[in-house]
Amino acid sequence: MKHIAIGILGAAALGFMASAASASTLDDVKAKGFIQCGVSTGLAGFSAPDDKGDWKGIDADFCRAVAAAVFGDGTKVKFTPLSAKERFTALQSGEVDILSRNTTWTINRDTALGLNFVGVTYYDGQGFMINAKKLPGVNSALQLSGAAVCVQSGTTTELNLADYFKANKMEYNPVVFEKLEEVNAAYDAGRCDVYTTDQSGLYGIRLTLSAPADHVVLPEIISKEPLGPAVRQGDDQWYHIVKWTYFALLQAEELGITQANVEEMKTSDSPEIKRVLGQEAETKIGTDLGVSNDWVVNIVKAVGNYGEMFERNVGTGSPLKIARGINALWTKGGLQYAPPIR
Amino acid sequence: MQEHDTAWVRTEMALAQQAPAGVRGPLAWVRKNLVGSVGDIILTVLGIALVVLILPPIINWAFISAQWVGADRTVCATAAQGGIQPDGWSGACWAFVNAKFGQFMLGRYPIEERWRPILVAILFVALLVPLLIPRVPRKGLNAILLFLVLPIVAFVLLVGGMFGLPHVETQLWGGLLVTLSLSFVGIAVSLPMGIVLALGRRSKMPIVKTLCVVFIEFVRGIPLITVLFFASVMLPLFLPAGVSFDKYLRALIGVSLFAAAYMAEVVRGGLQAIPKGQYEGADSLGLGYWQKMVLIVLPQALKLVIPGIVNTFIGMFKDTSLVIIISMFDLLGVVKQNFSDPSWATPQTTKSGLIFAAFVFWLFCFGMSRYSMYTERRLDTGHKR
Numbered sequence: 001m002k003h004i005a006i007g008i009l010g011a012a013a014l015g016f017m018a019s020a021a022s023a024s025t026l027d028d029v030k031a032k033g034f035i036q037c038g039v040s041t042g043l044a045g046f047s048a049p050d051d052k053g054d055w056k057g058i059d060a061d062f063c064r065a066v067a068a069a070v071f072g073d074g075t076k077v078k079f080t081p082l083s084a085k086e087r088f089t090a091l092q093s094g095e096v097d098i099l100s101r102n103t104t105w106t107i108n109r110d111t112a113l114g115l116n117f118v119g120v121t122y123y124d125g126q127g128f129m130i131n132a133k134k135l136p137g138v139n140s141a142l143q144l145s146g147a148a149v150c151v152q153s154g155t156t157t158e159l160n161l162a163d164y165f166k167a168n169k170m171e172y173n174p175v176v177f178e179k180l181e182e183v184n185a186a187y188d189a190g191r192c193d194v195y196t197t198d199q200s201g202l203y204g205i206r207l208t209l210s211a212p213a214d215h216v217v218l219p220e221i222i223s224k225e226p227l228g229p230a231v232r233q234g235d236d237q238w239y240h241i242v243k244w245t246y247f248a249l250l251q252a253e254e255l256g257i258t259q260a261n262v263e264e265m266k267t268s269d270s271p272e273i274k275r276v277l278g279q280e281a282e283t284k285i286g287t288d289l290g291v292s293n294d295w296v297v298n299i300v301k302a303v304g305n306y307g308e309m310f311e312r313n314v315g316t317g318s319p320l321k322i323a324r325g326i327n328a329l330w331t332k333g334g335l336q337y338a339p340p341i342r
Numbered sequence: 343m344q345e346h347d348t349a350w351v352r353t354e355m356a357l358a359q360q361a362p363a364g365v366r367g368p369l370a371w372v373r374k375n376l377v378g379s380v381g382d383i384i385l386t387v388l389g390i391a392l393v394v395l396i397l398p399p400i401i402n403w404a405f406i407s408a409q410w411v412g413a414d415r416t417v418c419a420t421a422a423q424g425g426i427q428p429d430g431w432s433g434a435c436w437a438f439v440n441a442k443f444g445q446f447m448l449g450r451y452p453i454e455e456r457w458r459p460i461l462v463a464i465l466f467v468a469l470l471v472p473l474l475i476p477r478v479p480r481k482g483l484n485a486i487l488l489f490l491v492l493p494i495v496a497f498v499l500l501v502g503g504m505f506g507l508p509h510v511e512t513q514l515w516g517g518l519l520v521t522l523s524l525s526f527v528g529i530a531v532s533l534p535m536g537i538v539l540a541l542g543r544r545s546k547m548p549i550v551k552t553l554c555v556v557f558i559e560f561v562r563g564i565p566l567i568t569v570l571f572f573a574s575v576m577l578p579l580f581l582p583a584g585v586s587f588d589k590y591l592r593a594l595i596g597v598s599l600f601a602a603a604y605m606a607e608v609v610r611g612g613l614q615a616i617p618k619g620q621y622e623g624a625d626s627l628g629l630g631y632w633q634k635m636v637l638i639v640l641p642q643a644l645k646l647v648i649p650g651i652v653n654t655f656i657g658m659f660k661d662t663s664l665v666i667i668i669s670m671f672d673l674l675g676v677v678k679q680n681f682s683d684p685s686w687a688t689p690q691t692t693k694s695g696l697i698f699a700a701f702v703f704w705l706f707c708f709g710m711s712r713y714s715m716y717t718e719r720r721l722d723t724g725h726k727r
Contacts, residue, residue: 041669042682050683051441053450080513081669081679181692188689207415207687211422319415319424319684 025097025231025238026070026290034076037063038096041081044204045314045322046102046122046227055079058313059100061303062121062229066098066245069295074302088113091232098242100229102200115230118243122228122314123326123335125221126160127199129206133214134193141220145170148192150183152176156223161196164222184208198225203320221326237290244289248296250338251276252305254329259304262297276341285341296341306336404697407433411440418688425688435690439698442680446698449516449676455508458499459519465492466526474713476720489530496523512590516671518702520590524597524672525659531598532658533651536605537644541635543610554606561603566664569596574668593665601658608650612643645721652714656707674699 029035039047039059047059064074082090082101091099092114105117128141138144151158153176165172175192177183187195188209195202199221206212229246231239255273257265266279278286278293286293303309314322328334364370376386409417418435419425439446448459469488472478503509542554561569573592616639624634644651666675677695680686
């Protein structure tokens, strides 16, 4: 009896999903006139509401970039804030067209959950922040032996921490709390010397400390958290549009195309720039993708290139002041690399 | 005739005298309440010390050092934190609340359309206040306007999509708008539904009784979080493909049904407190079931359970915060969401935002509780102790 009930439920669930995702996503999106973008319920620098209630951040801007590629207008996007529990169902059921919600790319999510990750818009990883006043002279996580470490309980962060210290044969005192707010308060009150969580989060937390200047984020990253947007499986056209929007953002930065100079760049002498911006005669790059040929121009006009997007939301142009680090272009020693647009 | 041999007989009452100076006036109050015994003296000293210790820093933090206006986090952060305040400064960041006020009230409702919820709020207050003041006439018309006409007008104005008003999805609603609309609908639906369920549960008709008991016990037996989660995640699976309910509507139904089950038990408590003689008296007058209930039993029963009813209302008002788990942002949810805005992240932001949210919740709950006490006193016609 139970099995039958589960079977019916499952069938109903499948039917529900199938019906929602039957037509091509691009056609659906064009028919409704906007992209439905799943974002977080609030994460500094990635997707957070500003004073007017507009979503700001890398994840939000990425959806604007896709909207610019499809419609030539970066504002044609609607945001759905999703909790961590809801996010995959929302994408599978067709409630959102893109899940751009600081989601870690893992094999399980790529296969079993039926998602397709398009790339890594932000290479994150677990890092350490220390109180430099209490631990003078420490500039590497390998010097942290014997330190009291504040960590949130029941997270992979806690497990990674244990692994890292064990692998490096170091001792540590875990100071464990259940709620993030409690960890923040304990660290600020000096109950531990080290705070560990995702590195992007450390910068946000540092802003809320009473003496941010005393605290230093160490360079070590002890886990891989590649964050990127994902789409539904089974719609290659849409997958390509979203994926190449990401690559176009990188390519624009590599070629020095910015929000400010994109119009001038159209008449550039460089054949590569002309090709990327769709200024070559009889180009079919954009139309083959299913968008207009000046799609890169539209993307850069809407949100700038990847570097501008980064600096504006989490880098020097934002209060977070996160260094580019491994998120720099491959030409500058980072990991961001785009295949050629030709 | 016999003369009284009393020398003098008082013919009128002596005028009432004031109590002796030693037991009246503020000084006597102080003597009696504050320094009556050694224990009292110790408690008084401790109390005063506590107030002196706690109050000035709170006042200083919340008012004197507080920052009321500003464009971003710099006004609420010390120089070391990247702001403009001197080191060691600590004060409330009301500038954050100020900058986000529109969002706290209406969520991400489009700015150019915000006159619509504001108009609804004005209409709501204009209809609610006269209904709450007993002296104002035409209660019937007023109630019809508030409970039947206003919801329709509010629906048209808030949702839009007709009469040339642009459509605003409920996904963009948030803040106090969600808190208040959920609780108003919850209150307006749960009271009548709760009464019907309570009557049903005491009914002699087996099917009606069973249905009511099952509903009440089922809903009361599961947490509101489960009801909301069920409404937002499971319900779509049971509906035919293509039919989808709005998330907000689902929360609305979930909250209303949940409150109705609780309300039913509160009302049943009142029904059980009515002596059997009242029922029999009504029967002997030849009243039918509904006449008996509406004219005799319910007016007495509901009056008895006003504290319980208001308790349920206040509980529901605060429970609306749980809609955060289905990614709807009520007042508390939207305040917490805005903590993630990096341009306002300071050590003071979180405290200030939460205190603001607490204050708004307190304002509404306190208002409800005061009004219920007033109503109790006004209706307290019999059974005086």
